[in-house]
Amino acid sequence: MGADGGDGCVLAGVGVRSNTAAGAGGGVYVEGGGRVIEDATVLRNEAGGKGGAVMGGGPATIINSTFLANVSVEEGAAVASVGGDPAYDIAYCAFLDNDGVSVLFVDSGNVFSVRNSAIYGGVLPLHIGGGGPTVSADHTCADTDLSVYGVNNIHLDDSDYSLGNPFVVVGHRVLLAHNATGQVVDSACVDAADPTLADVE
Numbered sequence: 001m002g003a004d005g006g007d008g009c010v011l012a013g014v015g016v017r018s019n020t021a022a023g024a025g026g027g028v029y030v031e032g033g034g035r036v037i038e039d040a041t042v043l044r045n046e047a048g049g050k051g052g053a054v055m056g057g058g059p060a061t062i063i064n065s066t067f068l069a070n071v072s073v074e075e076g077a078a079v080a081s082v083g084g085d086p087a088y089d090i091a092y093c094a095f096l097d098n099d100g101v102s103v104l105f106v107d108s109g110n111v112f113s114v115r116n117s118a119i120y121g122g123v124l125p126l127h128i129g130g131g132g133p134t135v136s137a138d139h140t141c142a143d144t145d146l147s148v149y150g151v152n153n154i155h156l157d158d159s160d161y162s163l164g165n166p167f168v169v170v171g172h173r174v175l176l177a178h179n180a181t182g183q184v185v186d187s188a189c190v191d192a193a194d195p196t197l198a199d200v201e
Contacts, residue, residue, distance in 0.1 A: 011028070011037045012037075013040070014041075016043075018044045019045045020045070021047045024051045025049075025050075025051045026046045026047035026051065026053060026070065026072065027042050027052070027054060028054045030057075030060075031057050031058070035054075035056055035058060035060040035062075037062045037065055038061075038065065040066070042054065042067045042070065043067070046071045047073065049072065050074045050082065052072030052077040052078065053070040053078045054079045055080045057081075057082055060086065062090045063089075063091045065093050066096075066174045067093065067098055068094075068096050068169070069096070069097050069099070071098070071099045075102045076105030077098035077123065078098045078103045080107075082105075082107040082110075082129070086110055087111040087112075089115075090104075090112075090115070091116050092116050094167065094174045095117070096169070098123070101124065102123055104119070105127045106126070106127075106133045107129035108131025108133065109131050109132060109133060110134070112134065112136070113135075113137075115137070116138075116140065117140045117141075118167070119140065120142070120165055120166060121143070125143070126146065136149055137150045138150035138151050139152045140153050141166060142156060143156040143157070
C-alpha cells in the first residue's frame, strides 16, 4: 500500500499482511503527508530495503498495534522513519520476531518516541542513523537495554522467566499477559507501563 504527499493515510482496525516490496516499505509506504496506524495487525510483510512493515518520510502516530514476523534486508524490519523532520509517536504496540538489521529505524533529524510498548525477538530493537535524530523510549520492554533513551524501561532476559519473552501468540494475535503458558511467574513487562496514562482498549 502506498501514498504520496497530501494528507497521507489512516489505517484503523485493519490487517496488513503477506505483502512484499523489492525496495522499501513492504506493507505500507508513505512519502510525505502523515500516517495514523491504530488497532492494526501488521504481519509477515517483506522489504528488499528498509521498513519491512512500514516505511515513510512524514509524521506518524502508531498506537495499539501488533507487528509480527516482518522482514527487511536493511534497517527497520517493523518501522523505518527517514528523511526530513517528521515526528513519530509509537505507543501501546507489540513487536515480536521481526527480522532485519533492527526492528525500528530512525534517521536524520527525526523526532522518534516509543512508549508503553514491548519489543522482543530477532534483532536489535532500535537503530539510529546519522543526522542527529531525537529519540526517546519510556516504559518500554525490550531484549536490549533501552535505559539510555528514557525512563522505566525493562531489559528482557531469557535467563529469567519473569524477564523473558512477554508474549503469547494466539492465531494472528500477540498477547501481553500475566501467567502465560510457559511462564512460571508473572511477566515484569506487564507492569512496565506508565500507570498515569490511560489504557488503550
